[in-house]
Amino acid sequence: MSHALISRGALGVATIVMLGFAVASGTGAASSTSAVGNGDEQTLSIGIHSGWDEGIAVSYLFKAMLEDEGYTVTTTEADPGVVYTGLTGGDFDVNFDMWLPNTHADYLETYGDQMEQLGVWYDQARNAIAVNEDSPITSIDELAANADLFGNRIVGIEAGAGLTAMTKDKAIPGYGLENMDFLISSTPAMLAELKGATDAGENIAVTLWSPHWAYDAFPIRDLEDPKGLMGEAEEIHSVGRTGFAEDYPTLSSWISAFKLDDDQLFSLENLMFNENGGSDNDASARAWLEANPTFVDDLKAASASAS
Template identity: 70%
Template sequence: MTAHLSRPLALTASAAALALLLGACASGEADAADLTPGGDQKDLTIAIHNGWDEGIAASYLWQAILADEGYEVELETADPGIVYTGIAGGDFDVNFDMWLPVTHADYLEKYGDDLEQLGSWYDDARLTIAVNEDSPLVTIADLATQGDVVDNRLVGIEPGAGLTRITKDEVIPTYGLEDLDFVESSTPAMLAELSGAIDADRNIAVTLWRPHWAYDAFPLRDLEDPEGTLGEAENIEMVGRTGFGEDYPELASWLAQFTLTSDELFTLENLMFNENGGDDNEGSAAQWLEENPEFVTTLKAAADKA
């Protein structure tokens, strides 16, 4: 005997089927709404090393680029250790300031299995010990024999920075600077002290790095490092969380072509931190892009050809 659904039951079944269909369509629309036209996830969190100006500049530059492409970008600032722990744990998506092969090598060794290396955008980054241009000090070794010139102080940056670790583990023991007061502070505090010393015509020694706008703002000179404790020129690389390339295929292709020349980086940093005083980084990045209208077009064209 053939079974027949009663009319009320048949209507109920049809309504359920329609609800499932509409739900599937709504889900598909929601999923599509979460993607960019290029198929990337829209939401992106960029992690920035606290006080590292080149990384701040690159991060705000990419925030401006991606905002124009329909991404929703959030910026988070923290010390490098927290940044790489967060990326490895999936709390952040990408960082633009991993210095290799030396400065951040310990983080890559520790978290490398949970990171995706996305390419290098700058290839002449250097760690330095800098002094005022007219300082009598010539080499880092002079800090051991003429430390009184700088009040027996070396002004550093954040405790979690690779530069701080290398200064403590390599520079100080190699050159016998244990009697020097190595001040671990922050990049803004170091720059404030540097500015004050230059204005007062007072000798000072600070941990610094190239590229940095301070070399244009102040008359500085790097101390020679005959023992090579600060390493050779390094690359500044981008690193993402596991699955970054899968979730952001178009962006990953753009990042693979991203580079800044020294002049480009200098003009961006100078605009952001000198002319605008670091008070409007979003506006500074947008202004730089307006003044360099071919930058994004050229980058995208290179990605399309790759």
């Protein structure tokens, strides 16, 4: 996820304005009653949160898998508020990126009774202060005493990010890090600093979140957070419009069984957004499936065993 967007948990005017775009884009929910031979409707519309990398990656992964099964799949990226409004209004069929219990709590409270919960595919989504893998410290509570080893700074991301606010308002005062420079910049700038430091074998501390492709691309690890000031781990849920399971019984069983571990998710994101720069998400998803040739069969087997 791009945590520049995580703070946008409340519904607002922008949601209403952008909804017109989503509806006008012509990528509404499945209207065809034709089936693909397994009882599912043939057409599927996926609503994707703009800038939330894990949701983009998983959406295009499903798009590739489903197209191989004969489905016709469309994708639309928009602000989370637009996606949830469109989902409950029937303009989208499914979304793979509802963070609970905290990040998208407002949307769950507002729209929860108009959605179908389809499954949890990742349960370790969290904010962190990350360091180079060979860092001399293992916990945030060691950082203040070793600040000079990290250039006396923590490299952050966008000012409006929820991760930035959590670091500034909770972690820094809670762990006595006020004397360190907290550099608020941008996600690309933070990643550039991270790459430069790890390439040079230097210590660095950055604000980061999981899931993110940086964990696959760079030799890094999270510092322990003994006081829990960076927040608890969240789950990432898949949600469908009302009637989704009835219209897509087979796909619903696949989504329910769908899981990605860290190695799978980080490698998918790294391929899609780092190596390929987000330039062709369809091709990236297919390349990942080619590199993981048993993934679809394993998913179907897991779905069948759960039935």
